[in-house]
Amino acid sequence: MSLREEAAQLRQDIENEQRDKLKIALFGQPGAGKSSLINQIVGQPVVKTGASTDMTTEAQVIAHDELLLVDLPGYGTTRFPPNQWMEQFKPEELDLFLCVFSGKFHEADSKFFKELREKGRICLFVRNKRDDLWEDGKTQEELEAEIAADVHRQVGSEEPVHFVSCRTRGGLAELVDAIYAALDPAKREKYARSAKAFSMAHLEAKRAACEKAVYKYAGLAAANGLNPIPGVNVGVDISIMFKLFADVRSAYGLTDEKVNKLIPSLLPLGKRVLDYSTKEGIALLLKRFAGKGASVQIGRFVPFIGQAVAAAAGFGLTLAAGKSYLNDCHELAERILAAELGIAEQP
Ligand SMILES: Nc1nc2c(ncn2[C@@H]2O[C@H](COP(=O)(O)OP(=O)(O)OP(=O)(O)O)[C@@H](O)[C@H]2O)c(=O)[nH]1
Ligand SMILES: [Mg+2]
Structure with missing residues (x-):
């Protein structure tokens, strides 16, 4: 295929990927x-x-990167009689359901779950507010076992119950593992890229998923060389690099607000993440790598981008710049997560 054909295919591939959300x-x-x-x-x-x-009174769809989260109102209320549910939402269009409960597991939860199961949909049970679990003379484990047994009795099968607390964030890393296990690999990647990481393992999965995007966008930016880079004899489409950098930053949750609130020791890295996220910053970064004569290591990514794109002038630069930005975002996110998890920084 010619460079032009490969670039067109790459663009289509990126667009399809972005359109196909995890729901x-x-x-x-x-x-x-x-x-x-x-x-x-x-x-x-x-x-x-x-x-x-009834805090949530109407179904809301929250779009976040490649995720679509459907927030449904609590059922059984006048706002949402249970029997209207299946008519309003097409379960077959959704990838995964989370049945969230706290306090006791209700018949309505069980009824809804059974309907989903009949339709062959995947549903995980999430017992929230585990921080509130308490009964005199019983351990946390005993209480969790009792709740799980109650769910099993009501739904008639031994579905795992995931105990979490939104308050303490306990159990969320394990819930993410269960979500991964329930999704097919392409959707898993979307979850890895778009959802907040509660474990270092998730951050690593995020890096791997983002790296793929780096190759694709860098390939397209080089193939579509519009803007000459000062002092370098190649053109690069800076808008594509700009979109890549914004996506990578968003995948790691590095909003302006978050970066501006960083502790002093992380500020220099945070500032770099912000500075290089502008078109001017990207041009500077490309120029920096041009000076170093960035060489290309493509290896296992060739199938994603195509031979001609991989050989395009400028690809070495766009790839080096993209990887460098990914590394900065990853390192910053790792240090922020380490602080959240209470892991001491190495001196
Ligand atoms: N202790 C504790 N409280 C929580 C936890 N998660 C949520 N809450 C509180 O529970 C209340 C209800 O939370 P929401 O997230 O609004 O519940 P919802 O299921 O969306 O409610 P509706 O939209 O009304 O159906 C809020 O006051 C939360 O702050 C938790 O893990 N532990
Ligand atoms: Mg709500």
């Missing part, structure tokens, strides 16, 4: 913590939560 719906009793869990998954307060009845 997850959360359902459950009013106040179970569905909206709170969405905020945890996204890593930002994107939906309203609260102790009053």
Whole structure:
């Protein structure tokens, strides 16, 4: 294929990838913590939560990078009689369901789950507010076993129950593992890229998923060489690099607000992440790599980008710049997560 054909295919590939979202719906009793869990998954307060009845009154679809999260109102309320659910939402269009409950597991939860199972949909049970579990004379493990047994009795099969707390973030890393296991590999990658990481393992999965995007965008930016880079004899499409950098930054949740609140020791790295996210910053970074005569290591990524794109003038630069930005974002996210998890920094 010619460079032009390969570039067109790469562009189509990127567009398809972006269009095909991972769709997850959360359902459950009013106040179970569905909206709170969405905020945890996204890593930002994107939906309203609260102790009053029916905080969420209409189904809301939250779009975050490659994720679509459907926040459903608590059912059994006048706002949402259970029998209207299946008519309003097409379960077959969703990749995964999370049945969120707190307190006791209700018959309505069980009924909804059974309907989903009949339709062959995947649904995970999430017992939220595990920080609230307490009973005199019983251990946490005993209480969790009792709740799981109650769910098994009501739904008639031994479905795993994932115990989490949105308040302490306990159990969220394990829930993510269960979500991964339930998804097919392409969708898993989308989850890895788009959702907040609660473990170092998730951050590594994020890096691997983002790296693929780096190759594709860098390939397209080089193939589509529009803007001459000062002092270098090649053109690069800076807008494509700009989109790549914004996506990578977003994948790691490095918003302006978050970066501006960093502790002093992380500020220099944070500043680099912000500075290189502008078109001017990207041009500077490309120029820096041009000076170093960036060489290309493509290896296992050739199938994603094509031979002609891989050989395009400028690809060495765009790839080196993309990887460098990915490394900066990864390192910053790793250090932020280490602080969140209470892991001491190496001196
Ligand atoms: N203790 C504790 N409280 C929580 C936890 N998660 C959520 N909450 C609180 O529970 C209340 C209800 O949370 P929401 O996320 O609004 O619940 P919801 O399921 O979306 O509620 P509706 O939209 O009304 O159906 C809020 O006051 C939350 O702050 C948790 O893990 N532990
Ligand atoms: Mg809600």
